[in-house]
Each structure stands twice: as C-alpha cells, then as structure tokens.
Amino acid sequence: MYEDSWYSFVPDFQQRREAPNVRNPGHRRKESLLQQPNGTIDHVDAAQPLPALFEVHEDTNSPPQATLIRRAKSYSDFYDIATAQLSKSPPSKKKRRRRQNNDTLEALAIPENHAVLPTDKEIIAHDALRGELLEASLQEYLLYHDQLSMTERHLGTLIEDANSALKVLESLCQSFRAVEDQTTSFQSQCDDLLTEQKRLEVLADEVGTDLHYYAYLDNVTRRLNAPGAGRLVDDDAFAEVLANLDSCIAFMAKNPLYRDAESYLARYQALLTKALHLLEVGFNNRLDKMSVEISRQIAATQSESARHALAYGRFEETIMNSYSLIPNIQTVTLSAYDQNGLPRLGPNFDTYANTANNLFHAYWAARDRDLKPIIQHELDALKTEAKESSVETAARNFVKQCFERSYNEAALFRKIFAVEPQYSTDARSAFVALKTHQRSLVSGTNVAPIATNLQTILHGGELSAVCHVVGWITNEYLLLDYDEDETPFAGHCRELASRLLAEHLWTFTDAHFEAEVAKSVSRAVVAPDALKIGPMVDGNASSNAFPPVKRAVELLGMFDQSMPKERCQRNSPVVFKLVKESIAALQRAEARIKSIKNGTDSDLFMVKNLLILKNELLSLEIGDVRSHANAGLQHFGQIWETLSPQNLIGLLSSFSTYIPGSSLWSSRVGTPTPGATGGSNSGPANETTQDAGEQLDDLLRKSIYAFTRRWAGLVNGAKARKLGGKNLAKVERELDEILDRAFTNQPEVVAKLKEAIQIDAQQAQGGGREKGGTRS
Structure with a gap:
C-alpha cells in the first residue's frame, strides 16, 4: 500500500561528521609560531564551507550518495593516498582556531579611542547571513520532519482502516449469532432424523442377518442331499458348510423365542x-x-x-x-x-x-x-x-x-x-x-x-x-x-x-514279590540247625542269620534296586509284608528254641536277627540301597544311640524314625507296656499294633532288655557265692563265647552289650531291680 522507501531513513550527517576523522593530518609539520597571521585570508578560509550547506537543497527526498575511498594496496602507498586526501579536505579545526586566536589578538591591538560601530547595512547583512546559516543547518532536520509527518498520516490511515474492519467483523458476529439462534431447532430436528435413520439401518441389518439364518436352510439342504454330495468332503466348501451350520445352530439355540x-x-x-x-x-x-x-x-x-x-x-x-x-x-x-x-x-x-x-x-x-x-x-x-x-x-x-x-x-x-x-x-x-x-x-x-x-x-x-x-x-x-x-x-x-x-x-512286580515272600519267608521250612547261631562267613554279619531273615534282606535289596526311591518309601505293600512276615518267622523260631532247648540263647538269637533286619532298613536310606558284600552292622552306632543302657525299657522308642517309609506303615492302634517280669519273648509282640516298624522296635527293645537282665543276674549270683572269683570268671567266659560267636568282627556290638549288662548288674546290687513297667 505504501512504499518501503518512506520508512527507511538514513541520515547523511553521520557520514559528514565522520569525514574529519579520515582527514587527520597525521605527522604533518606544524607551522612556526613566529609567523605573523594573516587575518584576511583566515576569514576567507572560514567562510568557504558554507556553500556546501546549500548543496543539500539539490537532493529533495533522498540522502546524499556515499563516496568510496580507494583502498591502499600496501603500506607503502598509504602515505600517498593520505596526502592526496588531505590536500582535498578543508583545513583542520586546530589550525583554524590558531588563526582565530591571532585575529583576536590583532583586534585587541586597536587603540581604544578608535572604536568602530557597525552600520545599518552591515547589521542587515549580518542578519541575512545568520538566517542563511540557520536555514542551511536546519535543512536536514526539516527533511526528517516532513518524512515523520507523512509517516504519521499513514499510520493514522491504517488505524482508521483497522477500526472500520473491526466494526465490520462485529456486525458479522452478531449476524452469525442470530443465524445460529434461528437454526438451533432445525439442527436438533436433523440430529433426531439422523439417529432414527441409523437405528433403522441397524434394525434392517439385524433383520437381514436373522433372515440369513433362516434362508440358509434350503441352500444347505440341497447341497447335502444332492447325488454327488459325497464328493463335497474333498472340497474346500465343506469347511464353509460346517462353519455356517455351527453359526445357525448357535443362533437358534441363543434365540429360542424366535418363530420356529x-x-x-x-x-x-x-x-x-x-x-x-x-x-x-x-x-x-x-x-x-x-x-x-x-x-x-x-x-x-x-x-x-x-x-x-x-x-x-x-x-x-x-x-x-x-x-x-x-x-x-x-x-x-x-x-x-x-x-x-x-x-x-x-x-x-x-x-x-x-x-x-x-x-x-x-x-x-x-x-x-x-x-x-x-x-x-x-x-x-x-x-x-x-x-x-x-x-x-x-x-x-x-x-x-x-x-x-x-x-x-x-x-x-x-x-x-x-x-x-x-x-x-x-x-x-x-x-x-x-x-x-x-x-x-x-x-x-x-x-x-x-x-x-x-x-x-x-x-x-x-x-x-x-x-x-x-x-x-x-x-x-x-x-x-x-x-x-x-x-x-x-x-x-x-x-x-x-x-x-x-x-x-x-x-x-509286587505280585511276584508277595508270592516270593509267602514262599521263602512265611512258609519256609526251617531245619533244626538253622535255630542255632553259627559262625560268620567272611565277616558278613548276615551270613549266620536266620534263613528267612537272610532271604528277607535279599528281597529288600532286590526290591529297592528295581523301584524308584519314592515308591520304596511311600506306601509300599511289599516292604510292609516283608517286615511283618520276617518278624512272625522270628517269633516262631524263638518259640521253638525255648521248647526244644537246643542250647541257643533265644534272647541273643532275636537280638542278632532283629539287628540285621533293622540295619538293612537303615542302609536303604529310605529306598536307596548300598550293597556291601562283606558289610557288618555299619549302622549299629546309629541304632545304639537310642539304646541307652541307663534306660533299657525305652531303648527303641524312637527307632521308627529310622525305618524307611515308617510313616507309611503307621496305623498304630496301641502299644502294650512290657510287664514287670518281662523276661519271656514268646508269642506275637504288639498284637494291637499295625505299624511294622514299631513292632520291630518293640521286639528289639524287649530282647535286649531280657538278655542284659538275665546275664546281669548271673553275674551278681556268681559274685555272691563262696568262690565268687572263679564263678564270675566262668560266667564272663561263657558270655564272651556266645557274644563272639554271634557278633564276630563286631567289637562295637559286643562292647555295648557288655556295658549294658554291667550297668544293669550295678543297679540291681544298689537298689534292687525295678519293675519293668515303672522303669523309664
């Protein structure tokens, strides 16, 4: 709308003010102070720059054109360029001042009685010259004033146009508000019509879909009843037929209130x-x-x-x-x-x-x-x-x-x-x-x-x-x-x-083991020589064991090798039956030994075989068998830790914790307390107990107690006789013989039994033997 040049002001007086700095005389030689000043020449030189002020009027609306000073090629040319420029520039202010000072001194030398008063003509000329000087100095600022005035007029026009545009916009806003108020009801009606249209479309789609489930019946009936329907099973369309039938069946089952x-x-x-x-x-x-x-x-x-x-x-x-x-x-x-x-x-x-x-x-x-x-x-x-x-x-x-x-x-x-x-x-x-x-x-x-x-x-x-x-x-x-x-x-x-x-x-496998247990343990034929404790063979503790017990130990090892560990310790009927039948066989053998009196210590016979059976159960380590061909009672130390000689009645009260799978055998009904005179072990022990491990512990406890009590009595009786030393030596020699025969190469077992007999004998001598039922 307006030219850009009207708003770009570049005043030229700055260039003119910077010009004297360029015309610095530098190292020029100063004039001598002895030279007399020439006042007439100085006044002429001071008035020379005035015509340049009037040259501004020639340029109406544009700033003066800038002049470019030639750049020196090298430092050697700088002196020539500076000299040429100084020759063109007006004399310096310093020199002018010096001349003005000389004029002042010269004027002061006029005598006082020769005072000169300016004439009217000179005053008029002086005023005219002052006006010209003032006009020349204000020419630049007048140009700026005109340009600012023009800019102010343009800005005022813009403000008026903006105000008129705002008034038009305000009127348009009011018109739009009026139109919106008038079309609100119409818009609501249109929205209602669109909502109804959508509802009808959805309803039409639902009706069409529902009709599709009804209309598909004729199509699929014709396809499945066609003469070549058997070939459909080897075609891709068969899967589509099954999918459509599933959809139709699901739809009819979901909407039982629909027609038919x-x-x-x-x-x-x-x-x-x-x-x-x-x-x-x-x-x-x-x-x-x-x-x-x-x-x-x-x-x-x-x-x-x-x-x-x-x-x-x-x-x-x-x-x-x-x-x-x-x-x-x-x-x-x-x-x-x-x-x-x-x-x-x-x-x-x-x-x-x-x-x-x-x-x-x-x-x-x-x-x-x-x-x-x-x-x-x-x-x-x-x-x-x-x-x-x-x-x-x-x-x-x-x-x-x-x-x-x-x-x-x-x-x-x-x-x-x-x-x-x-x-x-x-x-x-x-x-x-x-x-x-x-x-x-x-x-x-x-x-x-x-x-x-x-x-x-x-x-x-x-x-x-x-x-x-x-x-x-x-x-x-x-x-x-x-x-x-x-x-x-x-x-x-x-x-x-x-x-x-x-x-x-x-x-x-369990059936085979049960048949073998019944054959070789329960119904085994035992020779009379088997009721005696013979010498060990090759240091094997079970070599002189009772034959049914020896076979039971072998069956336990075979069963553990063929079964995983978890099955041996979790409700194994084979292990339960082996222990029960072995105990029953030992009880029958003990009864026969007491009846025929073949010279075998029935209590030591029971201790010997029960310890072998107990040691084998411990060696399995809950189903893990470690087969040692010449192994003795390697777990006897663990067994004897619970066999306290000071407490012979409760020796094996906690033995069931060492038996593999004892928790599976436990269905205990009750455990009878041994009698006060419980020296006899005949008859089945713990008839009311259904825990095979506890039954084995109870029998072992009774056998050890009966054996140590009887031999403690023999030791005390031998000491009470006249020839106590000889009788005691004879009793001790007999005890060593039967223990060595039963537990060859097992000094730990022999030492523990002798220690128990000695302690029991000392207790009998001190306060008399206590009743078995009250001893704890």
Whole structure:
C-alpha cells in the first residue's frame, strides 16, 4: 500500500561528521609560531564551507550518495593516498582556531579611542547571513520532519482502516449469532432424523442377518442331499458348510423365542450330523482303498527297512495326497479337541467328538490290519529270543522296538488329525477315548500290548529277571538325567515308560514279590540247625542269620534296586509284608528254641536277627540301597544311640524314625507296656499294633532288655557265692563265647552289650531291680 522507501531513513550527517576523522593530518609539520597571521585570508578560509550547506537543497527526498575511498594496496602507498586526501579536505579545526586566536589578538591591538560601530547595512547583512546559516543547518532536520509527518498520516490511515474492519467483523458476529439462534431447532430436528435413520439401518441389518439364518436352510439342504454330495468332503466348501451350520445352530439355540426356532434348530443339527457322516464315509473309503495296496505290499516283502518304508513313508504319502479331505478331518477334530486332546466344550461338542472318535477308531483299525504282519513278526522274535537267549535281552529289545514304533505312530497320527493326545483323566478327552478301545498296535495311548507280552515271557521266570527288566526300564527312561534340550523322542519314551510301569509292571512286580515272600519267608521250612547261631562267613554279619531273615534282606535289596526311591518309601505293600512276615518267622523260631532247648540263647538269637533286619532298613536310606558284600552292622552306632543302657525299657522308642517309609506303615492302634517280669519273648509282640516298624522296635527293645537282665543276674549270683572269683570268671567266659560267636568282627556290638549288662548288674546290687513297667 505504501512504499518501503518512506520508512527507511538514513541520515547523511553521520557520514559528514565522520569525514574529519579520515582527514587527520597525521605527522604533518606544524607551522612556526613566529609567523605573523594573516587575518584576511583566515576569514576567507572560514567562510568557504558554507556553500556546501546549500548543496543539500539539490537532493529533495533522498540522502546524499556515499563516496568510496580507494583502498591502499600496501603500506607503502598509504602515505600517498593520505596526502592526496588531505590536500582535498578543508583545513583542520586546530589550525583554524590558531588563526582565530591571532585575529583576536590583532583586534585587541586597536587603540581604544578608535572604536568602530557597525552600520545599518552591515547589521542587515549580518542578519541575512545568520538566517542563511540557520536555514542551511536546519535543512536536514526539516527533511526528517516532513518524512515523520507523512509517516504519521499513514499510520493514522491504517488505524482508521483497522477500526472500520473491526466494526465490520462485529456486525458479522452478531449476524452469525442470530443465524445460529434461528437454526438451533432445525439442527436438533436433523440430529433426531439422523439417529432414527441409523437405528433403522441397524434394525434392517439385524433383520437381514436373522433372515440369513433362516434362508440358509434350503441352500444347505440341497447341497447335502444332492447325488454327488459325497464328493463335497474333498472340497474346500465343506469347511464353509460346517462353519455356517455351527453359526445357525448357535443362533437358534441363543434365540429360542424366535418363530420356529426349535424346528430350525433340529433340522440344522440333523444336517450337521449328515455332513459329518459323509466325512466318515469318505475317510473310510479312503482307508479301505489304501489298505488293499499297503497290506499286500507289506505281506509280500521280508525286509525290515522295506516294511518300515511302506508302513510309514508310503502310507503317509498316499493318505495326504488328497485335495481337502485331510484338512476337513483336521477341522472336525479341532472342533472337538485342542492340539493336546483336551475337550473344547461348545454347543456341538458331542456331535463333533463322536465323529472324531469314529475317525480315530477307523484309522487305528486300518493300521492294525495293515501292520499285522510286522507285529506278528516282532512277537515271534520276542518268544524265540526269550527261549534261546535271555529273557532280559529279549524284553529290552522288545521295549525299544515298541517305543520307536509308538513314536512313529504318534508322528503320523499328528500329521493326519493335527492332535497329539496327552495323558489326561478327563473322561471327555481324546486320550480316554482312544484308551478305551484296546488293540494290538502300540501307540502313545495304548501301552497294554507291551505289558501283556512282557508279562507273558516273565511270568514263569525268576524274580531276579523281573527285577532286572523293571529296573532297566526305570533307569533307562525315568531316572536318566537328560540335558535341557530334550529330544521329542526322549520325552515320548519317558511318558510311555512311566505309564507302562505305573499301570502294569509295578503291580506285576509286587505280585511276584508277595508270592516270593509267602514262599521263602512265611512258609519256609526251617531245619533244626538253622535255630542255632553259627559262625560268620567272611565277616558278613548276615551270613549266620536266620534263613528267612537272610532271604528277607535279599528281597529288600532286590526290591529297592528295581523301584524308584519314592515308591520304596511311600506306601509300599511289599516292604510292609516283608517286615511283618520276617518278624512272625522270628517269633516262631524263638518259640521253638525255648521248647526244644537246643542250647541257643533265644534272647541273643532275636537280638542278632532283629539287628540285621533293622540295619538293612537303615542302609536303604529310605529306598536307596548300598550293597556291601562283606558289610557288618555299619549302622549299629546309629541304632545304639537310642539304646541307652541307663534306660533299657525305652531303648527303641524312637527307632521308627529310622525305618524307611515308617510313616507309611503307621496305623498304630496301641502299644502294650512290657510287664514287670518281662523276661519271656514268646508269642506275637504288639498284637494291637499295625505299624511294622514299631513292632520291630518293640521286639528289639524287649530282647535286649531280657538278655542284659538275665546275664546281669548271673553275674551278681556268681559274685555272691563262696568262690565268687572263679564263678564270675566262668560266667564272663561263657558270655564272651556266645557274644563272639554271634557278633564276630563286631567289637562295637559286643562292647555295648557288655556295658549294658554291667550297668544293669550295678543297679540291681544298689537298689534292687525295678519293675519293668515303672522303669523309664
């Protein structure tokens, strides 16, 4: 609107004021003070700059043009340039002052009587000259004043225009407010109309959707009842049909109050059942067609590698070579179960689960039929090897073959059905559904064929063979420390081994042990020589033990080696029966020793055998057997810590804490207190006690108490006679003989028993023997 040059003021007086600084005379020689000043010349020189002031009027509205001084090329040229510039510049102020001072001195030299007064003409000229000087000095400021005035006028115009624009905007705002007030009601009506329109659209969509669930019935009915409906199961559209039927069934079940909802629900369920039946028929036809070819080729070849390739490689390639049959089967299976075989509960779970189970059983029936020659060949090899070679070797090879075949079958089953059933107790899971139908083919859910064939070859064999096979399976697949990256095959074998042992072989082994206990412990025929304590053989503490007790110790070691540690200490019926029957056999032997009086100390006989049995239970360390061929009573120190000689009645009150699995045997009803004269140990001890460990402790406590009390009485009697020294030596010699015979190479046991006899004898001499029931 206005030119920019009107607002850019660059006053030129600054340049003019800076000019004298440039014209500094520098090192010029000063004039001599002896020279007389020339006043006339000085006045002429002082008036010379005045014409330059009037030159300003020539430039009307623009500042004077700047002049550029030539730059010196080098320091040597600077003097010439400065000299040329000084010659052009006016004389310096310092020199002018000096001349003015000279004029003043010269004027002062005029005599006083010659005073000159200015004339009128000179006064007029002087005033004119003053005006010209004033006008020349104010010319620059007048130009600035005019420019500022013009700028003020322009700013005033802008302010007026802005005020007028604000007034127009205010009027527009008022107009808009008026229009808004007038259109508020109209806008609310439009909003109501839009809301209603949206509601109607949603309602129309819902009605259209609901009608779709009704209209789909005719379409799916025609497709499933068409002559070529069986080919639909090998097409992608079959999965879409199942999904639409699921949606229709869910909608009708969710809205039972809709018109004919129950009728449509029943018809849709019938169509779903028919569609799934078509899938079953198509899958069965496929399996039958494959079985004719696969089974014929397997029966025709004798090579193990060729049979394996046909049973797995060729079978997988053939069954997976379909357009959409296998994907449709996987869709149905995953509608009933997840990938681990757990149920997916829903409105159609029963229908899908029934179809999936039928597909499973049809598949396994075909696999049993196709692999029957291979399975029969393996069974024949097992029986032949068990007869000709070794039962243990045959059992190990058979278990390895079955585990490998089960892993291959599980991988093939997972590829076909997209499900790998894991162990589950849920009655609706795929694991339970597959387990209920027994078959000859081994799989992840069927380990019964392995157990049946192993029990067949082990049933008539030795108990040691059973223990070796069961122990090998336990150590090979359960107790082996695998790395962090466990292979899928190792994990599958671990699961099969745990189920094989827990469901079949452990109970089978327990039955063998119970039969052996009844044969060699409970009903063992004992010769009269076995009722005597013979000498030890090779320093083995159990070498001169009672034969049923020796056999019980052997069975305990065999059982612990074949079972994991947790099973030996948790409610093991075999260990319980071994201890109970061993105690009963010892009680019967004690009764016979007292009746026939064969010279054997019945109390020492009981102490000897009970200590061996107790030491073996301690050496197991709750199921962990440490077999030492020539080991003695290595745990006797631990046993005797609770056998306080000062308290012979409560010697073994806490022994049950050392017995492996004592908490499992504990069902104690009551423990009788020994009588005051409790020297006899005949008859069953603790008849009201159902804890085998406590019964063993009670018998050991009674036997030690009876033995030490009787020999303490013999020692005191020998001292009381006339020849007390000889009699005492004879008694001590007899005691040493029977203790050395019973506990050869076990000085700790002998020393402890002698110490107990001595303490008991001293107590009897001091205050008389106390009653057994009151002694504590």
